[in-house]
Amino acid sequence: MFLKEYFGTIYKSIKSLLVGMKVTGYYFTHLDEIKTEEYPDNRATLKMFDRFRGEVVMPHDDNNEHRCTGCQACEIACPNGTIKIITKQEILEDGKKKKRIDAFVYHLDLCTMCNLCVVACPSDAIVMAQNFEHSVYDKKQLKKILNQPDSKLMQGVE
Amino acid sequence: MKILLTYSFSSLATYIHNLLAELITNSLLLQVTEMVILGVSLIAFLVVLCFFLGYMERKVAAFMEIRLGPNRVGPKGSMQIVADTLKLLLKEGLTPDSADKFLFNLAPVIMVIGSMMVIAPIAFAKDFQLYDINIGVLYVSAVSSLGVIGILMAGWSSNNKYSLLGAMRSGAQIVSYELSVGLSLISIVVLSGSLSLGDIVRSQENGWWIIKGHIPVIISFVIFIIASTAEINRAPFDMAEAEQELTGGFHTEYAGMKFAMFLLSEYINLFVVSAVAATLFLGGWMPFHIGGLDGFNHIMDFIPSSVWFFSKTFLIIFIIMQFRWTFPRLRVDQLLTLEWKYLLPISMVNVILVTVMAIMGWHF
Amino acid sequence: MGSSALILLLLCGIAFAGAGILLSLAVAKTKKNAQKGETYECGIPTTGTSWIQFNVGYYLFALIFLVFDVELVFMYPWATVVKEIGMPALFEILVFMFILFMGLLYAWKKGALEWK
Amino acid sequence: MRGLIEDDYVTDEGEFVINIGPQHPSTHGVLHLKVWLDGETVKKVQPHLGFIHRSIEKMSESLSYRNFIFATSRMDYLAAHINNEACALTVEKGLQLEVPDRAKYIRTILAELTRLQSHLLWWGCTGLDLGAVTPFFYAFREREYIMEIMEETCGARLTQNFMVPGGVMYDIHPNFQKRTKEVLIQIKSKFQEYDNIMTGNVIFENRTKGVGFLSKEDAISYGVTGPTARASGVSCDIRKLIPYSAYDQVQFDEILGTGGDCYARYMIRMHEMKQSVSIIEQLIDNIPEGEFQAKTKNVIKLPKGEFYQRVETPRGELGVFIVSDGAASPYRIKYRSPGFSNLSALPLMAKGGKIGDLVAIMSTIDLVIPDIDR
Amino acid sequence: MNTEELKSSISNILPSAIYDETGEFLNVNIASEELYPLINELRSNSEFDFDYLFCLTCIDWKDHLMMVYHLLSKTHQHTIVLKAKISNRENSEIETVCNIWRTAELLEREVFDLFGVKFINHPDLRRLFLSDDWNGYPLRKDYVDENMISL
Incomplete structure (x- = not known):
């Protein structure tokens, strides 16, 4: 009885070990199963999903116009204080004073890509970009001003 | 073709000796020069071997893990291990303040010596053996356990x-598995009737022991592989x-380099253990022969013996x-259970079986 | 190549390991500070020395191993001649192995083969 | 550095005290265990926490009800989605807001995908902790498919932040259903492989069977939840007991074990993966049409009161306890994290085992350190 | 047991308990001195059998601290929330419950660490997350951290 159990254990053990080795052996002989993504080399073909949240950007059209009215909804929505909107008073052609953004300051180093600012924006002025290569040598470079120099508010956006 | 098939250690040695004798007349200097050449070529061989084994391990691991493995340095990443060695060389070899500094620095040297000494009786090819010790098997099993001293130290x-x-564990482990390794070596000694590795290879001229000895030898082969994996x-x-x-x-x-020495000795040990297993059970450099089939055997002889061995x-x-x-x-107590309750009794019975056979x- | 091979290998080992370590000493940049000299224990300062009386279950194994290893060495000379002597050698080793096996069983039943 | 005062380290003569963690390969993060050893045998374990304490509870007190959800993604980062869901459910409970069915279904599917990927990662790490490196990569291959689904629909791989009070942030991606079904087929075909390389392996069985026993009484008393408790026979699956989201719409089994050891915990999780696959299969084709988000006010204010929501994360029961004083941000938030209670049972389980057992126990109770420290 | 039965049973043990049913669970408000006898009864009496303490925390109501115990019975599947009011804010003390539910040991250490409630008879009352030389109790409402950055 003891011997039967003893050799039964040995048989089962060796069998289980061989079954395990079969799995690794299979992958060793099937190199097409390799799943490595050679990241910096596949940059050309690497396509991020369009919903991927990499950083906040402010799209500008060809006339260097953006849609940000400076309402600060995103600034309030942001949990981390990532966004700081600096406004200025601008005198329009008809003489009225209007609040316009001077600088849309975005601290990428504080951002957690939670998307709440994009959701909060009433005029769809900011979107999430798919760029994810953010590493820089100096942390200060992560402070970005999203509106381009001399850009204007798009016509019809209030 | 002829030269390729008949080269041997002695002929090579004679050739170099003659070459050097023309240049150097002083006999002592000649001998020292020869020794230096041999020593340097040995070290070079082992370093290249370790580099290859390191590369092989990475690639084998990578392919089993559905990865590519090293693929940046050199063609197909083959120079990766060289780069790693350079990195280790440039690293600061720290010694902890509270350590026993002499033993701490001695241990890696002991490990390397221990694993290098074992390659003496191994036959890399036909007549290509450093020293065919007449008690080769005993020598191998004795010297290969020197490593435990390095680890304990x-x-x-x-x-x-x-x-x-870790040291305590490996003490118990290497000491225990020594027995199974020894017993499975003995089963081949019983069959071949000699302790010399050269003789053991020649005894397999008409078939390797793993084929000739059928089940009992296969059992001792398996035990040898398991036990020697534990030994190294x-x-x-681990x-x-x-x-x-x-x-x-x-x-x-x-x-740094002290760590690299442990790595190096691990790979040399791996090679030595596999070489011993190949020599004892798979015929070493002996081509695949079947007793009686002369034509077939002759064809097999065309493949160089070193190719067979490697x-x-x-x-x-x-x-x-x-x-x-x-x-x-395994867990440490299971490791010992495996040895003392499974491998040792089985190999003891197996030796008897082999003897009867x-x-x-x-x-x- | 005779026994000088062993001396050569010994020297090779010493030369190689020594040269490697010394070379790294020469090449590597060393900058010592107190933290580097500390014993590694996952980033927490270690408590006392590790050189204390230490209870490992393996002393027993070492003892059993000594017994078995001596017996094992006895078997090498026997193994080389067993084919020539034949049956008498087999009976001798059977008795020998039987006693050894009994010893192992005794140790097993005594619980000496459990790591505590 | 905390907990490093001298008298903390005074030990009896001849005792061998070893620190496992915070920088240790098998603590899965910065957990510090002080272990008293007798040879190889563990006499006593004392966890020291706080290396990654970020005071999310305090932080949430100054965040609005929309914003505090994102912070919980960083708690149990392997189940960020379920943490977010728990918070959203609590806020909805406070607002007495009816969530559209579509949102419920999406939440449930994503939660089960999260559970699946968390268990896959756990499976790989268990192998890694026991010394088998290869299974880790197999688990990651399948996990990567799930991460891709997450990335495509939620926009992020780990910290999805897809939950808003009242529903989900966006509607599902058009590829979502197709891709999910493909992944499920892929994963189902790999379960046998997992069994071959780990479950049936004799070394693995020896390393886990009878190791780290936790009795049913102890499990309840220590507040252990999730697969760890279910392995001891405690019925504690919140998805069954108090169904939330769409869990009342699906058929699934609560896996209960009896062993209470590492092997039982392992098997519970292996079966749970299969259950998760079956839950997703039941829901994926039946996502109802309609709104994916209920209308909420711009500034959410919870009525005065206390709201408690329990959900089942891959590690156990997560409780979110919100005390509101009627303002726009919570007065007090307490996260009852599963890992915290599970960890408290670790000293009990590890006592008397070997160091190797300690590692096996740690990996089978599936500790995620930020979840413990918060 | 349903809510009414729970209420009447608890009233038998502790007549001074005040009930609050506005929330999801039955809330029982008591004073901190009355906690231990009641909670011991809740655990050991097989009619209650509250064997599972699933949440233990503290709330700082500015003028007093309030310990909150969420209790559940695995056998009867009923839940109550015990709230013990600690009036003395500066020197807040309450009896430990970690000999009744072992999970309380770490949870009470957490409360001690972050609220400064001292648990009488707790076996190992030390800081849990914060360092031992930390000043103040961060989750109290009057806690001021000079290093804190306001966003």
Whole structure:
């Protein structure tokens, strides 16, 4: 009885070990199963999903116009204080004073890509970009001003 | 073709000797020069071997883990291990303040010596053997266990608790598995009737022992592979290192070149163990012969003996590597249970079986 | 190549390991500070020395191993001649092995083969 | 550095005290365990926490009800989605807001995908902790498919932040259903492989069977939840007991074990993966049409009161306890994290085992350190 | 037991308990001195059998601290919330419950660490997350951290 159990254990053990080795052996002989993504080399073909949240950007059209009215909804929505909107008073052609953004300051180093600012924006002025290569040598470079120099508010956006 | 088939260690040595004798007339100087050449070529061989084994291990591991493995440095990443060695060379070889400094620095040297000494009786090809010791098998099993001294020394002198635990584990482990290795070696000695590795290879002229000796020899082959994997501290028996438990075991405190020496000796040990297994069970450099079939044997002879030796050795190395990348690690008490309750009794009975087989002539 | 090979290998080992370590000493940049000299214990200062009386279950194994290893060495000379002597050698080793096996069983039943 | 005062380290003569963590390969993060050893045997374990304590509870007190959800993604980062869901459910409970069915279904599917990927990662890490490196990569291959689904629909791989009070942030991606079904087929075909390389392996069985026993009484008393408790026979699956989201719409089994050891915990999780696959299969084709988000006010204010929501994360029961004083941000938030209670049972389980057992126990109770420290 | 039965049973043990049913669970408000006898009864009496303490926390109501115990019975599947009011804010003390539910040991250490409530008879009352030389109790409403950056 003891011997039967003893050799039964040995048989089962060796069998289980061989079954395990079969799995690794299979992958060793099937190199097409390799799943490595050679990241910096596949940059050309690497396509991020369009919903991927990499950083906040402010799209500008060809006339260097953006849609940000400076309402600060995103600034309030942001949990981390990532966004700081600096406004200025601008005198329009008809003489009225209007609040316009001077600088849309975005601290990428504080951002957690939670998307709440994009959701909060009433005029769809900011979107999430798919760029994810953010590493820089100096942390200060992560402070970005999203509106381009001399850009204007798009016509019809209030 | 002729030269390729008939080269031997002695003819090569004579050739170099003659070449040097023309240049150097002083006989002592001549001998020293020859020794230096031999020594340097040995070291070069071992370093290249270790580089290759390191590269092979990475690639084998990578392919089993559905990865590509090293592929940046050199063609197909083959220079990766050279780059790593350079990195280790440039690293600061720290010695902890509280360590026993002399033993701490001596341990890696002992490890390397221990593993280098074992290659003396190994026949790399036909007539290509450093020293055919007449008690070769005994020598191999004696010297190969020198490594445990290095491990114990390293673990104890580090004055680190992980290291100490690792050293204690490997002490128990290597000491135990020594027995099974010895017994499975004895079963081949019984069959071939000689302790010399050269004789053992020649005794397999008409068939390797693993084929001639059928089941009992296969059992001792399996036991030998398992026990020697444990002897050289490789996973799943890497209790002394046990990264997940002891962060690095006996070499936790080692860095730089001192650490590289442990790595190096691990790879030399791996090679030596596989070479011994290939020699004893798979015929070493002996081509695949079947007793009686002269024509077939003759064709097999065309493949150089070194190719036979290395392909067998690397087959076994591959199997041991596959163990490492497939199995979880045993626990320290299970390790000893495996040896004392399974491998040792089985190999003891197996030796008797082999003896009966040898005396009755039941092998081919 | 005779026994000088062993001396050569010994020297090779010493030369190689020594040269490697010394070379790295020469090449590597060393900058010592107190933290580097500390014993590694996962980033927490270690408590006392590790050189204390230490309870490992393996002393027993070492003892059993000594017994078995001596017996094992006895078997090498026997193994070389067993084929020539034949049956008498087999009976001798059977008795020998039987006693050894009994010893192992005794140790097993005594619980000496459990790591505590 | 905390907990490093001298008298903390005074030990009896001849005792061997070893620190496992915070920088240790098998603590899965910065957990510090002080272990008293007798040879290889563990006499006593004392966890020291706080290395990654970020005071999310205090932080949430100054965040609005929309914003505090994102902070919980960083708690149990392997189940960020379920944490977010728990918070959203609590806020909805406070607002007495009816969530559209579509949102419920999407939440449930994503939660189960999260559970699946968390268990896959756990499976790989268990192998890694026991010394088998290769399974880790197999698990990651399948996990990567799930991460891709997450990335495509939620926009992020780990910290999805897809939950808003009242529903989900966006509607599902058009590829979502197709891709999910493909992944499920892929994963189902791999379960046998997992069994071959780990479950049936004799070394693995020896390493886990009978190791780290936790009795049913102890499990309840220590507040252990999730697969760890279910392995001891405690019925504690919140998805069954108090169904939330769409869990009342699906058929699934609560896996209960009896062993209470590492092997039982392992098997519970292996079966749970299969259950998760079956839950997703039941829901994926039946996502109802309609709104994916209920209308909420711009500034959410919870009525005065206390709201408690329990959900089942891959590690156990997560409780979100919100005390509101009627303002726009919570007065007090307490996260009852599963890992915290599970960890408290670790000293009990590890006592008397070997160091190797300690590692096995740690990996089978599936600790995620930020979840413990918060 | 349903809510009414729970209420009447608890009233038998502790007549001074005040009930609040506005929330999801039955809330029982008591004073901190009355806690231990009641909670011991709740655990050991097989009619209640509250064997599972699933949440233990503290709320700082500015003028007093309030310990909150969420109790559940695995056998009867009923839940109550015990709220013990600690009037003395500066020197807040309450009896430990960690000999009744072992999970309380770490949870009470957490409360001690972050609220400064001292648990009488707790076996190992030390800081849990913060360092031992930390000043103040961060989750109290009057806690001021000079290093804190306001966003």
